[in-house]
Amino acid sequence: MGRQPKKIVIVGGGIAATSCVDEVYKLQPSANIVLISSSPVVKKAFQKVQVTNRTFHFGVEEAQQQDIPLQVQLxxxxxxxxxxxxxxxxxxxxTCYLYDKLCLCTGAIPKSIAPNNPRVLTLRDTTSLERLCNALRSCNRIAxxxxxxxxxxxxxALQGCEIYWIIRDTTIGTAFFDEETSExxxxxxxxxxRKDSYTGATIDTVEPIESFQEDDFIKEPLGFSPGPNWLYYEQNSDDKGKPLSRLRGLLSAKKVNVLNNCHVLSVHCNHVDSKDIFDSNIQPNSWPISVQLSKYPHSLGCDWLISAVGVKPNTKFLQSTPLLLYPEEENEGIVVNCRMETNLENVYAAGDCCKVVDNECSKWWFQMRLWSQxxxxxxxxxxxxxxxxxxxxMYFELFTHVTEFFGTKIVLLGRYNAEALGPDFEIITYQTPRDIDLSERKLIRIVLYKGRMYGAVLV
Ligand SMILES: Cc1cc2nc3c(=O)[nH]c(=O)nc-3n(C[C@H](O)[C@H](O)[C@H](O)COP(=O)(O)OP(=O)(O)OC[C@H]3O[C@@H](n4cnc5c(N)ncnc54)[C@H](O)[C@@H]3O)c2cc1C
Incomplete structure (x- = not known):
């Protein structure tokens, strides 16, 4: 082990920062660590289940000051x-802090399609989840x-209100899945x-007047990103300890309308009185918000619009410094190699704020902004x-992700979506027929390239 560093400053209160703190403390209990975080509560990840040698199911928990080693100055x-x-x-x-070694773990901030619109919710942290929860208490239609x-x-998870799901692509979940898996x-x-869910479109006639740029972002970094089961936190102190659903079960039925191959052109607030918003006799065209879509001549009226259009590394405060940021417009992550070293000596970055650019990473690994990474x-x-x-x-040998969508466990391995393999790949898929019991339903999709397995999706 090298010379003991004088002062290690780690910036962030999310998973990347706390795993860095824990590892430094484990390796060198006498290390002088300063953890600087915007959020008063920090987030810790733990490996819940080891699925295979390299595949873990992660758990994330909130840690208070007393959970941080005493030696760490928070x-x-x-x-x-x-x-x-x-x-x-x-x-x-x-206040200023000098460092000998600096690790930046400032996470990412979500893009919002209409950041200043009070009826547009952008999910980022536990505070925004609380807002969503309150919004859903009396809500007829959500986009x-x-x-x-x-x-x-x-x-x-959402129940009891009509849902309009607006997607740019033909099929759902394209960030993760190919068409077959998606279907x-x-x-x-x-x-x-098991309800009368259906797909289709319902359009009302309120004309929009506002427009927005898709690259408008919310202004301030708030807290850390939420952990697994982020939709099912306890609601208040009375519920503490109970595995109470945050959203599921608030209301009762589900109707989902998928509006595919279209995007939002503009969002207009109709300034409906709040007492009218939740009135069951609500008049057509008097929704609090109307959304104009590329594919339809009229706008869609709804109570709330949830913007979930991706994140951007939180690096604005690092612009105009010698630190190298990835030049791509949408992704100004801090450029690191697979040792998390930046272009500057003694400066490291980890988690959602960084962009790994290194030929040493194997062709079966790629970066995705996930807890595990x-x-x-x-x-x-x-x-x-x-x-x-x-x-x-070994961390950069194989992409692995264990997750759950629609209540179904999903394992993603390697180049599971055949991305960057060119045209010469083959796919072998096995799936159980639809008429068998839901719990027995399976899909196995193997990606082969030049006769070798490059990736797999296991549902
Ligand atoms: C709603 C939601 C659901 C998600 N679901 C999943 C999922 O199911 N599975 C999965 O794998 N991943 C999921 N993710 C992504 C996952 O949460 C992130 O990849 C992960 O938390 C990133 O950790 P991080 O430590 O890099 O950043 P964060 O957890 O975002 O932490 C960043 C920290 O830096 C602090 N900070 C920021 N700027 C400064 C500053 N200038 N000074 C001091 N402190 C600062 C913040 O306060 C925060 O504490 C989800 C994300 C969101 C938003």
Whole structure:
């Protein structure tokens, strides 16, 4: 192990930062660690179930100050500026901290399609989930925009209000799945709801007047991203300890309308009085919000619109510094190699805020903003900044993700979606027929490239 660093400053209170803190502390209990986080509660990940040698099911829990090792100085504050030459971080409060080693774990912030519209909810953290929960208490119709994991989980969980799911693509869940898997999951979804769910479109006639840019983002980084079961947190202190559903069961029936191959052009707030919004005799065209869509001549009226259109690395405060950010417009992640080293000496980055650019990563691994990756990146950063010389290439050997969509366990391995393989790949799929019991339903999809297995989807 190398020379003991004088002061290690880790910025962030999410999974990447806490796994870095824990690993540094484990490797060097006497290390001088300062953890700076905007959020008063920090998030910790733990490996819940080891599915295979390299595949883990993750759990995430909230940690209070007392759960952080005593030796770690926890500072609640937001880093405003980093002077990389002077090795100094400055908080919004004006307080400065010098560092010998710095690890940036500032996460990502969600893009919002209409950030200033009070009827548009952008899910980011536990506070925004509380807002969603309150909004759903008396809600007749909701529109969800986006086709990633958050949208998938919401559509499954929301009950009792009519849902309009607006997706750019032809099929659902394209961030994760090919068409075949997507169709299989949709069948599972329909059968599992066992209600008269249907697809179609309902359009009302309120004309929109506002427009927005898709690259408008919410202004402030809030807390950390929520953990697994983020939709099913306890609702208040009375419920503590009970596995109470946050959303499921608030209301009772489900109607889902998928509006595919279309996107939102503009969102208009109709300024309906709040007492009218929840009136069951609500008049057509008097929805609080109307959404104009690319494919339809009229706008869609609803109570709330949930924006789930992806995230962007939280690196704005690092612009105009010598730290190298990925040049792509939508993804200005901090460029790191697979040792989490940035272009600057003594500066590391991990989790959603970084972009791994390294030829040493295997062709079966790619970056996705997930708990599991934030967790191991934090660990790798700890080894790098302590110069342990440990070989961590195993973390970049194979992409693995264990998750659940529509109540169904899903394992994704390697190049499971055949991305970046060119035209010469083959797919072998096995799936059980639709008429067998839901619990027995399976899909196995293997991606072969030049006779070798490159990836798999197991549902
Ligand atoms: C609604 C939602 C659902 C998700 N569901 C899943 C899922 O099912 N499975 C999955 O694998 N992943 C999921 N994710 C993604 C996952 O949560 C993230 O990939 C992961 O939490 C990233 O961890 P992180 O530590 O990099 O960032 P974060 O958890 O976002 O933490 C960033 C931390 O940095 C702090 N911070 C930011 N800026 C500053 C600053 N300037 N100064 C000081 N502190 C700062 C923040 O307060 C926060 O504590 C979901 C994300 C969201 C938003």
């Amino acid at each position: 500072i609640i504050g937001t880093v405003k500026y980093v002077d990389f030459l002077a090795q100094r971080v400055t908080l919004e409060s004006g 969800i925009v986006g086709n990633g994991g958050i949208a998938l989980e919401l559509v499954y 299989f999951l949709w069948e599972v979804f329909e059968d599992s709801t 934030a967790f191991f990146m934090g660990k790798v950063a700890a080894h790098s900044l302590l110069e342990t010389g440990e070989d961590y290439s």
